[in-house]
Amino acid sequence: MNALRAAEPAAVPQAITAPAISPLLTRLAAERASGAFLRAQGTLYLVEGRVVHAESPAAPGVDVLLTAGGALEQQGWQEALSAAGTRHEVGRELVASGRVTAGELEICHLGALFDAAFFVLGAANGPTRFRYGVAHWLGPVRPVPAAAVERETVRRRAFLDSIWPRPEVDTAPVVPRRPAPGQAVTVRQRALLRLADGVRTPTAIAWALGRPSFHTLVEVRRLAAAGLVEDPGTPGDEQVTAALPFTDPAGCAEPDIALLRRVRDALEAL
Numbered sequence: 001m002n003a004l005r006a007a008e009p010a011a012v013p014q015a016i017t018a019p020a021i022s023p024l025l026t027r028l029a030a031e032r033a034s035g036a037f038l039r040a041q042g043t044l045y046l047v048e049g050r051v052v053h054a055e056s057p058a059a060p061g062v063d064v065l066l067t068a069g070g071a072l073e074q075q076g077w078q079e080a081l082s083a084a085g086t087r088h089e090v091g092r093e094l095v096a097s098g099r100v101t102a103g104e105l106e107i108c109h110l111g112a113l114f115d116a117a118f119f120v121l122g123a124a125n126g127p128t129r130f131r132y133g134v135a136h137w138l139g140p141v142r143p144v145p146a147a148a149v150e151r152e153t154v155r156r157r158a159f160l161d162s163i164w165p166r167p168e169v170d171t172a173p174v175v176p177r178r179p180a181p182g183q184a185v186t187v188r189q190r191a192l193l194r195l196a197d198g199v200r201t202p203t204a205i206a207w208a209l210g211r212p213s214f215h216t217l218v219e220v221r222r223l224a225a226a227g228l229v230e231d232p233g234t235p236g237d238e239q240v241t242a243a244l245p246f247t248d249p250a251g252c253a254e255p256d257i258a259l260l261r262r263v264r265d266a267l268e269a270l
Helices: 023-031 062-068 074-087 090-096 102-120 146-163 187-194 202-209 213-225 256-268
Strands: 004-008 035-039 042-047 050-055 128-132
Touching: 023 035, 023 042, 023 128, 023 146, 042 102, 042 146, 050 102, 050 146, 062 074, 062 102, 074 090, 090 102, 102 146, 102 213, 146 213, 187 202, 187 213, 202 213
Parallel strands: none
Antiparallel strands: 004 128, 035 042, 035 128, 042 050
């Protein structure tokens, strides 16, 4: 069956703190369905009820994470895409050709999957549909249970709010503020602030840096809590600044790989 199926009515717009868990996704997982779960914010690809890939305009894809991180040259990515894209085996081609290791691909794939799913499973801005039989060109790398994807989305939303409970900063242009005397920022935050020109949003900065958008949202909320970027929900003169204990920048350079390895280990235990 390849027909589009409309299932969930448009959700009432709500704050980013309220998770939009999809009854349709739960049902598709129970049915062991294969195809594309479509929303305005992006797409989840399922094989036998498990999520094998996710895409969202708000999140850099696995190609960006691989090439920006230096694991793969852009030419190598294009060659693999041309060779195996129509067979939906780009991931397998990347490993078989020796362009990346299986571990490198798996880590970047999980990072891209959970990052995009965070936005796809946000508050729906339109109908949710499922197209049976649609496969992604990457092919299965590390299938993830749909329930695990939803749980991680809820956890990430709660984590963002624990840092700074103003979701407006997630979508507004990032406007830096002058730091207080002695106030420090981490290496990751400095890289973000260099691209904060009052026009780029957090997701635009994530694309420019080649980093997951969720990690960028975390840093933007931390900067907002510290008063180092403007909070669009509060007039400038009334900005509330929280004094945060910043750790030494040398210890905060690139923790993402270790985090994704822990995610992978947890999935293997399911």
